[in-house]
Amino acid sequence: MLTNAWSFYRNAATHQSRYRPQCRLRKYVVIIAKSASNEKIFLVATTPPNQPERSPEYPVRLMQHQDSAQLGHRINQIIVRSSDAETVLQQIAQTLGEAFQVDCCLVVIKAEEQETAKFGCWYSEHDSVLPPPEQLTAMMQTGSDPLVISDDMNAIEPNSLAEWQLPSSGQAILQIPTWFQGKTNGVISLLRSQPYDWSELEKQTAKAVAASVAIAISQVEQTRLLASLQQQLHNSTQYKNLLTQITTASRSSLELNQILQLAIASTAQILQVERGLILMLKYADPLLKIRSREKIPKAKATVVCEQTNDSDLGRQESHSNSSTLLNQSFWISECLLCQHAFTSSPSPVVISDQTDQLKLKLANGIAPIFDFTLLPSLLILPLESQGTVLGFLVLQHSSDRCWHQEEIALVELISAQLSTAIIQSQTLRQVQSLVEERTTQLQRSLEIQGKLYEKTRQQIDQMRQLNQLKDEFLSTMSHELRTPLTNISLAIRMLRQPGIPAERQARYLDILEQQCNQEINLINDLLKLQQLESQQATLKLETIDIKAKIHDLGQAFEQKWADKGLTITIDLPKTSLLVETDVESFERILQELLTNAGKYSDPDTNVVLRVTNQVHQQIHQTVITLTNIGSGISSEEANYIFDKFRRGQGVTQNAIQGTGLGLALVKCLVQHLNGTIDVASSAISNSSSYETCFTLTLP
CATH class of the missing domain: 1.10.287.130 (Signal transduction histidine kinase, dimerisation/phosphotransfer (DHp) domain)
Structure with missing residues (x-):
């Protein structure tokens, strides 16, 4: 009976002009019946408006020789060739679309919560009816069962229509979910812009190909997950290095302003924000430093550090005559944002977009330095120590930004370190002031003593x-x-x-x-x-071309080494090397190093003298390396190799002449020239000899 009813309704819907010209059927009609096994069967019919006759058949169904195995092999090749998610999905969609000869093929990855679905979409050249891919992705829900919509919509799976957002009438859809390890991870949607009766071969082929697509989707997701983990690891390393850098700077003898500028510049760069500010508070009444949630103290906030990373932002600020905010001040009682940050301390104030601004009621009464019209996204953390708010750390961005929890945690750690550095600096200044005062008193009373x-x-x-x-x-x-x-x-x-x-x-x-x-x-x-x-020696600085000096010394020593069979290779830059130095000290350093190399080199070996230029921390330096092959220097000997009267092991047994003063003199002369010298010795493979290299760096 159900079959007859459905057949009658289908004929009526398709040929309504023959049966009842005045009849107008609805867009969808669903007939529900129960089979002998008490299972529900859904039959859906549709009548395209103003289209009384069936559209012409598509030219060719799925080619018989292009079976599921061939399609699976092609999909596997796509997986091997490409690693980019967008490229893989796009190529799979094109492969399936061309194989099934449809108007559109959509491959969608099932999206997790709060994530945007990733998809690959392909359209045939003659299609101009189907919606854009974003709209299709929203319509094609990633259900757990297949969906088949033919010309008369005579079959639909699963046993529920609620989870599918059906497209407009007159379209044929074959949608197959992809399963991987017992879970759906995506969906394949084959669409035709005209009514079409999907054959069993096409359905079975689509289901068979879904397994290969599921593997491709799984690999895409694994690649994405791996990239996400690598990014997290990279961020974690950056965060750790930043904290270590700030900790080292706090423990060193750097000035407080240098520590603050280093912290805000590095933080703004790592978090990729356009602006970073550090504001310091100066209380009008020192007794009110202890924070009170009920009352805002009279305190003035001053910008002590500023970092701007975006060039466009800098040009806009320069155009508005506010290219720098340093030393600008305002009373926190005149700024609602600072008041809110003060009362909520030590918790941060997070503003991601204009909605957050409205929630905090910050439309008016904000200090001009924050400029929400140019920088709508903001993160402000109080710099607090033992209940006292010392200042604020401010990060701003020129567009809406979601501040992640790990970013907030990083800034909280940085704020804690900066608070400690500020307290240490203030304590040190107080101690220094007290010491200076007491010292002055003692100097006045005990000057003679x-x-x-x-x-x-x-x-x-x-x-x-x-x-x-x-x-x-x-x-x-x-x-x-x-x-x-x-x-x-x-x-x-x-x-x-x-x-x-x-x-x-x-x-x-x-x-x-x-x-x-x-x-x-x-x-x-x-x-x-x-x-x-005793620092009694004086520098006689002269500007010389050290290439000539080195060349002359090299020839002289090569003649001295002739009996031992030693040769020397001098590697100098093509351009002149003008250095302002003490000529006598420079020549003595090279003579002692070459003498030392000649003593400890193996016979018939080569000594290499190389000179290069480098720039370190905006300082031009000349680097001279002297390398020889012979008896090495152990790690224990390297600790005292430059001490007076200290010589390496075995020199007495080998009858190597020397007083143990040469390298000590070299060390003192190098320090006299404001340079550095290092030594490294490494064993040569398949040999009992070592390669020893002295590195001399001079400004």
Whole structure:
């Protein structure tokens, strides 16, 4: 009976001009009946207005040779080739749309709560009737059962029509949900702009292809989730580095304004807001510093730090004659926003858009510096310590912005650190003021005693230093002085023997001259070290081209190293290297480093001397690296390699000459030139030798 009723109604709807010309059927008619198994069956019919006859059939149904396996293989290839979600969904929609020869194909990912659905949509070239993709996405709900709407809408699944927003009459829809791991993760919608009777082959093929689409959607979601986690990790690292940077700055000797400017600039940059401000409060009555929720104290807010990151914002502010807000002040009793932030301390005040402004009733009575017309989004946190509001940290954005909880938590931590830094600075200033006052009083009352004490202290320090120098000299110089003197004494004794040939006399004289020169050099080095350590040496700055100096020194040392088979490679920039430095100190540094490299290099190896320029913190620097291959420097030796009379292990066994003053002199000379020197030694693979590199940096 149901079949006959449905057939009659379908014929009446399709050929109403033949049966009852005056009859006008509704847009949708739903016939509900129960089958023998007591299951509900829904039959839906529609009659397009002013369209008495059925539209022509589509030219070709789904091609027989393009089965579900082929479509699945093509979808899998799309997954492999593309990783971008939009590209994958768009290509899948195009592939299915062309395969099923429909007017539109829509592939939608099931959206989570408070998220916008992601989709890929494809239209055929001749389609001009179907709605745009955003409207189709809203209409095609991601249900858990298939939906089939044919020319007469003679079948529909699931057993409920409420969850589907049916399109206008005269359209045919085949909609298949995609299942992955027991849950629906999306939907495939095939649409035709004219009535169409979907075949069983098309339905079965669509259901079979849905499995491949479900995998593609799952991979897209996993890629999106991975990108989200990576972004969260990146943000977390940035937040941690920012907090560490501010903590380090607070513990250093930086001024408070530098700490505040560093904090607001870094925070505004990481959170990508256009403006950041720090306001400090100055109370008219210090007794009212303790916050009272019932009464707003008389306090003036002053902008002490400002950070503007957006160039367009800066141009707009410059045009309005307010390019800077530094040192601008206002009474907090005249600003409703600051009053609200003061009374709600330590909680932040969050304004995402104009709606939040209306909720807080901030339409009027706001300080001009906030300028809600230009910067409608705002986050303000009080800088509070032990119930006292010290100021405010303000972040503003030029468009509506949702302040995330992790961002608010970060700014709260920064505010706490800044509050601590402010208290420390204020306490330090108070202590310094008290110390200065007490010191002045003591200086007035004990001026004579202070002078005598200072002279006595200086004499004691000098005596202590002299004793220390004497002990060090006696303990370390005994060997260096005794050995050359022993050689000199032996050479003199041999020269006094009668009948010594002229050749042996010349050799003994050479020994005498060599040992005397060694003693003289040792004494000169000691005197030079004493001058440098006592800061008695003066700088004689000259502008020189160090390329010529380095080239001459390199040739001279290569000749000295000829017997050992050492060669030197000098790598210099093509342009001239003009440096303002002390010429004598510079040459002595290079001579000692090259001498040290020649002593400890393996025979028949190459010494590399390289010079480069760099800019560090807006300061031009010349970097000289000297690399040799030979016995290395252990990590323990590196700690004292630049100390006086300290030499590496094994130099005595290997009979390497030296006094242990060369690198100590280099260290003092480098500091004398306001430079730095470092050493690094690393083992060479498949070799017992090490590569040792001295790095000299000069301004």
